[in-house]
Amino acid sequence: MKQFRNMAVPYIVWMAAMIVVxxxxxxxxxxxxxxxxxxxxxxxxENFARFFSDTVFMSVLKRSLYIAIVTTIICILMGxxxxxxxxxxxxxxxxxxxxxxxxxxxxxxxxxxxAWMGILQDEGVINGFLGLFGIGPITMIHxxxxxxxxxxxxxxxxxxxxxxxxxxKMDKSYLEAASDLGANxxxxxxxxxxxxxxxxxxxxxxxxxxxxxSSFFIPKLLGGGQYxxxxxxxxxxxxxxxxxxxxxxxxLAMAVIIMISMYIxxxxxxxxxxxxxxxx
Amino acid sequence: MKKEKKSLLSKILxxxxxxxxxxxxxxxILFSFNSSRSLTKFEGFSLRWYEKMFADSxxxxxxxxxxxxxxxxxxxxxxxGTLTAIGLSKSRKLIRGMVEQVNNLPILNxxxxxxxxxxxxxxxxxxxxxxxxxxxxxxxxxxxxxxxxVTPKLRSLDPNLADAALDLGATPMQALxxxxxxxxxxxxxxxxxIAFTMSFDDFVISYFVxxxxxxxxxxxxxxxxxxxxxxxxALSTLxxxxxxxxxxxxxxxxxxxxxxxxxxx
Numbered sequence: 001m002k003q004f005r006n007m008a009v010p011y012i013v014w015m016a017a018m019i020v021v022x023x024x025x026x027x028x029x030x031x032x033x034x035x036x037x038x039x040x041x042x043x044x045x046e047n048f049a050r051f052f053s054d055t056v057f058m059s060v061l062k063r064s065l066y067i068a069i070v071t072t073i074i075c076i077l078m079g080x081x082x083x084x085x086x087x088x089x090x091x092x093x094x095x096x097x098x099x100x101x102x103x104x105x106x107x108x109x110x111x112x113x114x115a116w117m118g119i120l121q122d123e124g125v126i127n128g129f130l131g132l133f134g135i136g137p138i139t140m141i142h143x144x145x146x147x148x149x150x151x152x153x154x155x156x157x158x159x160x161x162x163x164x165x166x167x168x169k170m171d172k173s174y175l176e177a178a179s180d181l182g183a184n185x186x187x188x189x190x191x192x193x194x195x196x197x198x199x200x201x202x203x204x205x206x207x208x209x210x211x212x213x214s215s216f217f218i219p220k221l222l223g224g225g226q227y228x229x230x231x232x233x234x235x236x237x238x239x240x241x242x243x244x245x246x247x248x249x250x251x252l253a254m255a256v257i258i259m260i261s262m263y264i265x266x267x268x269x270x271x272x273x274x275x276x277x278x279x280x
Numbered sequence: 281m282k283k284e285k286k287s288l289l290s291k292i293l294x295x296x297x298x299x300x301x302x303x304x305x306x307x308x309i310l311f312s313f314n315s316s317r318s319l320t321k322f323e324g325f326s327l328r329w330y331e332k333m334f335a336d337s338x339x340x341x342x343x344x345x346x347x348x349x350x351x352x353x354x355x356x357x358x359x360x361g362t363l364t365a366i367g368l369s370k371s372r373k374l375i376r377g378m379v380e381q382v383n384n385l386p387i388l389n390x391x392x393x394x395x396x397x398x399x400x401x402x403x404x405x406x407x408x409x410x411x412x413x414x415x416x417x418x419x420x421x422x423x424x425x426x427x428x429x430v431t432p433k434l435r436s437l438d439p440n441l442a443d444a445a446l447d448l449g450a451t452p453m454q455a456l457x458x459x460x461x462x463x464x465x466x467x468x469x470x471x472x473x474i475a476f477t478m479s480f481d482d483f484v485i486s487y488f489v490x491x492x493x494x495x496x497x498x499x500x501x502x503x504x505x506x507x508x509x510x511x512x513x514a515l516s517t518l519x520x521x522x523x524x525x526x527x528x529x530x531x532x533x534x535x536x537x538x539x540x541x542x543x544x545x
Contacts, residue, residue, distance in 0.1 A: 004366050004370045004452065005367055005371050006367065007363040007364060007366055007367030008364045008367030008368045008371055008375075010360070010364075011360055011363075011364040011367075011379075011423065012379060014360075014420075015379070015382050016382075018401075018416070018420040019382055019383075019385050019386060019420070021401055022398050022400065022401040023389075023397055025397060025400040025401055025404060026393065026396065026400065082293060082294075082297050085290040085293055085294060086294075088290075095535070099528075100301070101297070101301065102473065102477075102527070103301075103523070103524065103527060104302070104305060105477050106476070106477055106480060106481070106523045106527065107305065107516065107519060107520055107523060108480070108483075108497050108498055108501065108516065108519060109483060109498065110497075110498045110501040110502055110505070111308065111497070111512065111515075111516040111519070112304055112305070114308075114501060114505050114512060114516075115304035115307050115308045115516075116304055117319065117505075118311065118319035118320055119303070121319070121320050123320045123321070124319075124320045125303075125307070125320075153304070165470060169432075169436070203428070206387060206388070210387070210388070210389075210390055210391075211390070211391060214390030214391060214392045214393070214484075215484075216392065217484075217502055221505060231390070234392050234396065235392070238396055238399070238488070239488075244396075244400065247396065248396065248400075251392065251396055252393075254390060254393070255388075255389055255393050258389075259388055262388050
C-alpha cells in the first residue's frame with residue numbers, strides 16, 4: 001500500500017508554508033517590540049506582561065471564555081436530541097431534515113446575525129409578541145443573552161451535523177444484539193449509542209467552542225460597541241492601532257489557552273470511547 | 281401508546297428546531313420587501329431595495345467574488361484533502377501523527393489567529409492583498425476540514441479490500457477510484473459541504489487577508505451594517521434563493537442516481 005503514501009507529500013509542503021510559517025511569525029512578533037529590525041532583533045516578554053497585568057484585559061478574557069463555554073454547553077444540550085431524533089427517522093426524512101439544518105449554515109453568518117438585530121430590538125417581533133400578553137418590552141439587544149443566542153444560532157448546526165454523522169455511522173446491529181440480550185432502550189442508549197457518538201460530540205465541541213471564544217462580529221452586532229470580547233481587542237490592535245506585536249501576543253495567549261482546553265477535552269474523550277472503539 | 285408519545289415528542293422537537301432556524305431567515309426575506317427603512321415595522325410591499333441592490337456594483341462584485349472563491353476553494357480543497365487523507369492513512373504512524381497535529385492547527389486556532397498570521401505572512405512576502413491572497417487563505421483553512429471528515433471513514437475501512445483489488449490486478453488508480461473512494465464518499469461529500477460552507481460564510485480570515493477592493497458578502501455586510509441598510513436584506517434574500525436551488529440540486533441528484541442504480545440491480 002506504499003503506492004498511496006506520496007499523495008500526502010504536496011500537502012505537507014503547502015502546510016509548512018501556509019500554516020507553520022504564519023504561526024512562527026505570530027510568535028516572533030509576540031516576543032519582540034515594535035520597530036525592531038531583523039538585524040537588531042531583541043526578544044522580550046513585555047507584550048505579555050502588559051496583557052496579563054491589565055485588569056481590563058483580564059476581565060475581557062474571562063468574559064470571552066465564559067460566553068464560549070455557555071454557548072458550547074447549550075449547543076450540546078440542544079444539538080444532541082435534535083441529531084438523535086433525525087438519525088432515527090426514515091431515510092427520506094433524514095435527508096430532508098439534514099438539508100433543513102444545513103441550509104442556514106450556507107447563508108452568510110453575518111447576515112444571520114444581522115437578522116437577529118431586528119428581531120431582538122425593543123420594538124422587534126419578540127417584544128411585539130410578548131406585548132400581546134402584556135409582558136415587556138424586555139431589553140434583549142446589547143445583552144449577554146443576545147450574544148449567546150447569536151453564537152448558538154450560528155454554531156449549533158456544526159454540533160448537530162457532527163453528532164448526526166457519528167450516530168448514522170454506528171452499526172445498528174449492536175442495538176439489535178443488545179435488545180436480543182435483554183437490554184432495554186435506556187440501557188442500550190447509555191451503553192452503546194452514547195459512547196459511540198462521543199467522537200461526534202467532541203468534534204462538535206471543537207467546531208463550536210473555537211469560533212465562539214474568538215468571535216468578534218457577533219459581540220459587535222448583538223452586544224453593541226461596548227461589549228468587548230478578546231476578538232474585538234485583537235481586531236483593534238491589528239486594524240486600528242496597528243500594534244502588531246501586542247496583537248500577536250494577545251492572539252498567542254488566546255491560542256495557547258484554547259489549545260490547552262482542547263487537549264483536556266480530547267483526553268477526557270479518550271477514556272470512555274477507547275472501549276467503544278475497541279469493540280469495533 | 282409509548283411509541284406514539286415518543287414520536288409526538290420528536291415531532292415537537294423538530295418543529296421547534298425548524299422555527300428556531302428559520303424565523304430569522306424568513307424575517308430577512310420579509311423585510312427585504314419592506315417599503316420603509318425600518319427593520320422592525322413592516323410598512324408595505326415594495327421592490328425598491330432590490331432595485332438599489334442590482335444598481336450597486338460593489339454589492340454585485342461581492343456576490344461574484346464570494347461564489348467564485350467558494351467554488352474554487354471547495355474543488356481544490358476537496359481533491360487535495362481527500363488525496364492527502366488517503367496518503368496519510370498509508371503512511372507511517374509518526375509522519376501521520378505529525379501531519380495531523382499541524383493540520384489541526386487552523387482548526388484548533390481561532391480564525392482570527394489564522395487571519396492575522398496570514399496577514400503577516402503575505403505582508404512579509406510582499407504579496408499584494410487581493411483575490412489571490414483571499415483564495416490561498418480559503419484553500420488553506422478548508423483542506424483541514426476535508427481531511428478531518430475523510431479520515432474517520434478511512435479508519436473504519438478494511439485495508440484488505442484495496443490490497444485485494446491490487447492483487448487481482450487493479451492499478452493503484454483503479455484501486456483508489458473503484459475501491460477506496462466509493463467507500464469514503466460520505467466523508468468526502470460532507471467534507472466538501474463543510475469546505476463550501478466555511479468558505480462561503482467566512483468573514484474573519486477574509487477580513488484580514490483581503491484588500492484592493494476585493495470584498496466578499498460578509499465583509500460587505502459588516503461594513504454596511506453599521507448603519508441601517510435594507511439592501512442587505514435584499515442581497516441576503518438573493519443569496520438564500522441561489523443557495524436553496526444549489527442545495528436542492530446537490531441533494532436530489534444522488535437520490536435520482538440511487539433510484540436508477542436500484543432498478544439496475
